[in-house]
Amino acid sequence: xxxxxxxxxxxxxxxxxxxxxxxxxxxxxxxxxxSLNFVGEEEIKQLNNRFRQVDKVTDVLxxxxxxxxxxxxxxxxxxxxxxxxxxxxxxxxxKKQAKRQAKEFGHxxxxxxxxxxxxxxxxxxxxxxxxxxxxxxxxATAEEILRQAGLAR
Numbered sequence: 260x261x262x263x264x265x266x267x268x269x270x271x272x273x274x275x276x277x278x279x280x281x282x283x284x285x286x287x288x289x290x291x292x293x294s295l296n297f298v299g300e301e302e303i304k305q306l307n308n309r310f311r312q313v314d315k316v317t318d319v320l321x322x323x324x325x326x327x328x329x330x331x332x333x334x335x336x337x338x339x340x341x342x343x344x345x346x347x348x349x350x351x352x353x354k355k356q357a358k359r360q361a362k363e364f365g366h367x368x369x370x371x372x373x374x375x376x377x378x379x380x381x382x383x384x385x386x387x388x389x390x391x392x393x394x395x396x397x398x399a400t401a402e403e404i405l406r407q408a409g410l411a412r
Contacts, residue, residue: 294349303353319375321382323348350379
């Protein structure tokens with residue numbers, strides 16, 4: 260897996276979390292490229308407004324590069340591999356919003372950032388929470404991965 264972007268100081272824990280996700284989801288991230296970046300409130304607000312028509316700060320945005328469902332494997336998209344790399348998508352996290360939420364939920368910034376990174380990953384892998392059943396699946400998947408990473412609530 261290639262994880263690009265400015266994600267320090269949580270890089271190692273997020274990489275561990277994504278490896279657990281790979282195992283849990285029976286996926287192969289060996290040639291997957293995922294961009295993960297922190298941005299400020301103004302930038303995430305602009306992105307949220309531009310791509311979702313919601314004019315407010317949010318915690319995380321996901322930009323999938325593939326039209327994938329949770330039950331599909333990345334290997335299905337082998338025709339999209341360019342120079343040995345499958346561009347899966349981009350995840351953008353607002354650090355200030357993550358900090359507020361960590362305080363609100365009473366857990367560490369590390370746990371919140373990891374949760375948001377995983378939430379973004381699940382979205383770019385086709386999970387969503389629009390319908391109740393989909394939300395239940397996404398939440399259960401996230402909680403199990405977080406538990407295995409030692410980040411359960």
